Amino acid sequence: MSQTDRQPAATTTGDGVPAHRYTPSLAQQIELDWQDRWEAEGTFHTPNPTGRLSAGFDRVADRPKYFAMDMFPYPSGAGLHVGHPLGYLGTDVTSRFRRMDGDNVLHPMGYDAFGLPAEQYAVQTGQHPRITTEANIAAIRAQLRRLGVDHDDRRSFATIDPGYYKWTQWIFLQIFGSWFDETVGKARRIDELIGELDAGTRQPAAGTNPSGRPWAELDEVEQRTVVDAHRLAYLHEAPVNWCPGLGTVLSNEEVTADGRSERGNFPVFRRPLKQWMMRITAYADRLLADLDRLDWSESLKLMQRNWIGRSTGAKIRFAADEHTIEVFTTRPDTLFGATYVVLAPEHPLVDSLTAAAWPEGTDPRWTGRAATPAEAVREYQRQASRRSELDRQDAGRDKTGVWLGVTAVNPVNGRELPVFIADYVLTGYGTGAIMAVPGEDTRDWEFARAFGLEIVPTVQRPEGFDDDGGAYTGPGAMINSANDEISLDGLDKAAAIERVTEWLVGKGAGEATTTYKLRDWLFSRQRYWGEPFPIVYDENDLPVAVPQSMLPVLLPEVDDYSPKTFSDDDADSAPEPPLSRASEWTTVELDLGDGPKKYRRETNTMPNWAGSCWYYLRYLDPGDDERMVDPELERYWMGPRGEGDTGGVDLYVGGVEHAVLHLLYARFWHKVLHDLGYVSSEEPFRRLVNQGYISAYAYTDERGFYVQASEVVEKDGQFFHEGKPVNREYGKIGKSLKNMVTPDEMIGAYGADTFRVYEMSTGPLEQSRPWDTKAVVGSQRLLQRIWRVVVDEETGAVRAADIEPAEETLRALHKAIDGVRDGYATLRFNIAIARITELTNHLTSVYGADTPVPRMVAEPLVLLVAPLAPHLAEELWSRLGSETSSAWAPFPVADERWLTEDTVQVAVQVNGKVRAQVTVPADADAAALEAAARADEKIAGHLAGATIRRVVAVPGRLVNFVLG
């Protein structure tokens, strides 16, 4: 690179541009120089209170801590577009502001690097995913550096680093090694469970001991099976979301409402498979309750609440022959109105309940036109297994089902209710069975209509309500609800629920209960590019933890990275993970305490979410090979700030698309780690902000094809591409809409500081906004004016001088300081920029090109803009004579004296309309205000001859005369 490339603006004068103007090329030069210097001097190294990163802590020991971070990026090959840096810049400005204002700020960045795109690329090219992933990480790291962000580069890591996933595996082992004790509502070590079982002080939990024999009589394998069924990470044979097109199973969260994979849009089928599960449902109540203690947006909390989906009601048992059907309902008050019972098609009791033959005269609508109930059931189950995943979006479609040929007894009135299977009842929710109350439930009403079933109203209808038009779901007193022992008639809903539940408990026919939509987290993936499980299987095929000393379990090298995929709709295919083909790896001889034995390794890998569940903890010291995290560091950076505080990261910024997946999983892991005593904080993210999206205009020609957006010109409100009119649309930035704009282009044209100021000026961080390349020049002009306040464009001389500013200038300065602080503190960077602009404009108009600028105003101006345009600020700060970085200079503090005016103008209203302005002392009270207002001649004119009914005088604000 030649010298002239590095400093064109400083030597060029022929084109009329002043030699020392802040041009894009000068900006580039300044930025590159300061980025090198920051790196060389370790300007943004954050000292820990203890350990290997603690050098320099004494310098910040008396500062409060502040931990700001972004949702770390997944490094794809496509690179960043202008939308990506928005959040990163938001945390960067905040981090820089807090550092200047006296906090010890931690602002790290890492990379979420396991996952499907890298693996798919590897499958296509045969190249190891590590190679492409690391190249992508290097590219993003360079882009972030060029933006001037203040990450502490010593704390960066990627989830694929063995030194990192060693501890991901370790956390898995902690979860595997613990169980949820319902009596205390928290996780405990599995050893304590075994101790209590051995001592006889605890019995195996319901459903964990299939043989039903006492613990002491079980053999070793049976005992281990019982213990394994208690674990927070457990193997479970259950219907899972099998996606043949991807060759893997997916979690519920990764399947769209229409039964397709979120990634790739392939069909997904339910089929039973043995998989690792995480018992997140044990934490449903705490995950729900602790939302109230977090500083998150209400809409985000609501999304989590909906996802957890807590509902209270009752379980009610219906006798059917020698079997018992247990249903879940939120409306036990309507039990008298139950006229039939429905099971999900996959309900375990279906086969044993199904009658041998239809009774004489069975309604043909009930039989599915089959000769026997068994035949009807088999055919309906077959249809449902296919349809349930393909047509689920069609919630409004006609109700279908078949009768099992049997009845169940309503415990409250002895009525015989026909038992159906229907796909509008879901296996996984509640008990997979319902009592149908067509009078008060819309879905049941529709089914009853289609099958000719009776409707018994149990809630008083309002005048004129027509039961033929639909179910009545509104409020009302109970009716038709009495037997010899109990009457609900006349009660309201809440009282009726309480009364009937009490009665059911007394009869042993039911009890109050709570259910959740949240399911346990499916944790196995049939993929190569993920964390291997630290699990081996012994000769009994039971899982055994790999000891900590043998971690990490490294990913083996394989020839083929792809799982076996199948035809999209091959529902009968079975997963075959890539690791199962690494034959030398899958079997291993280990000494786990009872001599060397052969073990078989787990060949599934963990899902992509595992690595992002705890990365915030690793930033505290990614080089620690002894511990996941030093407890002292965790207490310092994340610990609770006081009674009732959850602790956690002080500012976490990321996209709303992670509202339920990542954020719920990370909270769950954190709570387990808290219960086991590894972290003092109860929540990972105390404050969370979703940054807005940046969208951009896109244009289609008359054929509907997208044209290159950058080539479209506007004329008189119309848009043209190569002379032909085009339609304007608005959407995601990207290649497909041909409206890609990259930070690199913008930095090339204006410099990073201009790009930063522009992005931050377009609105509060949470707000989505359009990209408008034409408007970037406004930010460029602002920085040029700030530069001109400090530097003479013609000579390069510093214009600041030790002169007294006018009072008006001091007021402008302190008003700006006050506003800029407010803007930074509330993430409304646009307001901070507006205040800076006002101050700059004031200085430009008061101190012309030939007048020196007071140093005591120029210096704070530079510091005010430093978080937004750090390179420019460093350069000006250094030219103003400082030897040290502006990044550590104290942020200006507004002096109250200059914020309060001696006199204020207040509006005088008559009947709410502004009629005059009067100037009064700033501290004038209501009476003085009224007197001043009455003295105004315009007001006197309005008041003359009128009856004053009331006078409202708000000191400092206004006076309002209300006339009668």
Place this chain on the structure above:
RNA sequence: GCCCUCGUAGCCCAAUCGGCAGAGGCAGACCCCUUAAAAGGGUUCGAGUGUCGGUUCGAAUCCGACCGGGGGCACCA
């Protein structure tokens, strides 16, 4: 269908506890600088707050209904 959220100038956005609708930017117009040009400097124009109703002395702000944009959930008993 249910829930959340946002509608302020041609465009992006401000407006603290309900108290004079305008801070800032883009675009437009005009002027200065320039042989000329602009990514330079300056001046200026511009809405009564999506609609309707309510509460209030006073509503962009609070309440209700509706319309429009964005998002979430969607047979969850």
